Amino acid sequence: SGTLTWVLVNAYPQFAADGEIAQVVVLIVDITERRRQEQFIREREVRWQETLLMAMDGYVELSAGGRLLEVNRAYEHISGYSAAELCERHVWEIEVDYDRAAFLRTVDQLRQNGSMRIRSRHRRKDGSVRLVEVSLTYSDRLGGRIGSFIRDITEQQAALEQLRVQSAALEAAANTIVITDVSGRIEWVNEAFTRSTGYSREEAVGQNPRVLKSSRHTPEFYAQMWQTILAGNVWQGELSNVRKDGSPLEEAAIITPVRASGGAITHFVAIKQDISERKRMEKQLL
Numbered sequence: 287s288g289t290l291t292w293v294l295v296n297a298y299p300q301f302a303a304d305g306e307i308a309q310v311v312v313l314i315v316d317i318t319e320r321r322r323q324e325q326f327i328r329e330r331e332v333r334w335q336e337t338l339l340m341a342m343d344g345y346v347e348l349s350a351g352g353r354l355l356e357v358n359r360a361y362e363h364i365s366g367y368s369a370a371e372l373c374e375r376h377v378w379e380i381e382v383d384y385d386r387a388a389f390l391r392t393v394d395q396l397r398q399n400g401s402m403r404i405r406s407r408h409r410r411k412d413g414s415v416r417l418v419e420v421s422l423t424y425s426d427r428l429g430g431r432i433g434s435f436i437r438d439i440t441e442q443q444a445a446l447e448q449l450r451v452q453s454a455a456l457e458a459a460a461n462t463i464v465i466t467d468v469s470g471r472i473e474w475v476n477e478a479f480t481r482s483t484g485y486s487r488e489e490a491v492g493q494n495p496r497v498l499k500s501s502r503h504t505p506e507f508y509a510q511m512w513q514t515i516l517a518g519n520v521w522q523g524e525l526s527n528v529r530k531d532g533s534p535l536e537e538a539a540i541i542t543p544v545r546a547s548g549g550a551i552t553h554f555v556a557i558k559q560d561i562s563e564r565k566r567m568e569k570q571l572l
Contacts, residue, residue: 291316292316292317292320292321293314293315293316293317294314294315294317295312295313295314296312296313296314296315297310297311297312297313298310298311298312298313299311342360343360343435343436343437344357344358344360344361344363344364344365344418344435344436344437344438345357345358345360345361345433345434345435345436346358346361346372346377346433346434346436347431347432347433347434348377348431348432348433348434349430349431349432350393350430350431350432351376352376352377352378352386352389352390352393353373353375353376353377354372354373354374354375354376354377355373355431356369356373357369357372357373361436364408364410364416364418364436364438365380365408365410365411366410366411366412367380367410367411371411377389380408380409381406381407381408381409382406382407382408382409382415383406383407384406392404392422393424393432396422396423396424396432397424397430400423400424401421401422401423401424402421402422403419403420403421403422404419404420404422405417405418405419405420405439406418406420408436416438416440417438417439417440417443418436418437418438418439418440419436419437419439420434420435420436420437421434421435422434456476457476457477458476458477459476459478460478461478461557461558461559462475462476462478462479462482462483462537462556462557462558462559462560463475463476463478463479463555463556463557463558464479464490464495464555464556464558465553465554465555465556466494466495466553466554466556467552467553467554468516468551468552468553468554470494470495470496470554471492471493471494472490472491472492472493472494472495473491473553474491475487475490475491482529482535482537482558482560483498483527483529483530483535484529484530484531485497485530489530495556498525498527498528498529498535499527499528500526500527500528500534502526503525503526511523511541515541515542515543515554516543516551518543518545518551519543520540520541520542520543521539521540521541522539522540522541523538523539524536524537524538524539524561525537525539525558534562535560535562536560536561536562536564536565537558537559537560537561537562538558538559538561539556539557539558539559540556540557540558541554541555541556542554542555542556542557
């Protein structure tokens, strides 16, 4: 058929009485399938090594005693060390939070559970510290090696902390803050909103700000406001609204469009100050 076949050839000489070779028995075994499987395994190992080498997450293979055996390029970038420098070290030389005893305790847990995920801090070659998330897997093969995928989450955690502080500041603001999508559906309100309007956050989210609408503004007033903010401009003015209990709510408002990185408007942020008392006093004075 023209196809190639791998064979294993064993030759066994048979000797005559005078010591001369009388004949040779040749056994031929077809090992094509075995060779194909071996080739598949080799190719799979090569692909696996290439995947680990090019992975965006760091990869470190450790001995059960804590010595670094293999690292990929991503972890070289995270640590600032070369692979040759890293493979001369033990894990507690780069770990900030784990000494040798703590690492060996972790290995004992890995032997029992097979895998685990931890957060720790790794010290770079330049002395700076990076916060990392580590996924560990223990294998009894090859003397109990430990595979670990390492993701640098330093910037991610810093961004989350910044968002937490900003969210707390918005929550604590004295003025009412309302965030809506481009259709006007409320997505978030702060505590000042609930105090001012009487609506809880659960009641407000998903609603349109028109629940506060009174009859004291004309349709043209609202049309002009929407025309301004949909054009990407800031609207500023006074709103005569009503609270949940029906009492009047006078507010000085600034509504600002929020754009995505591509420039499209995605949200509106309204910052409003309750001026009901000021308006009452002005009316009384007049």
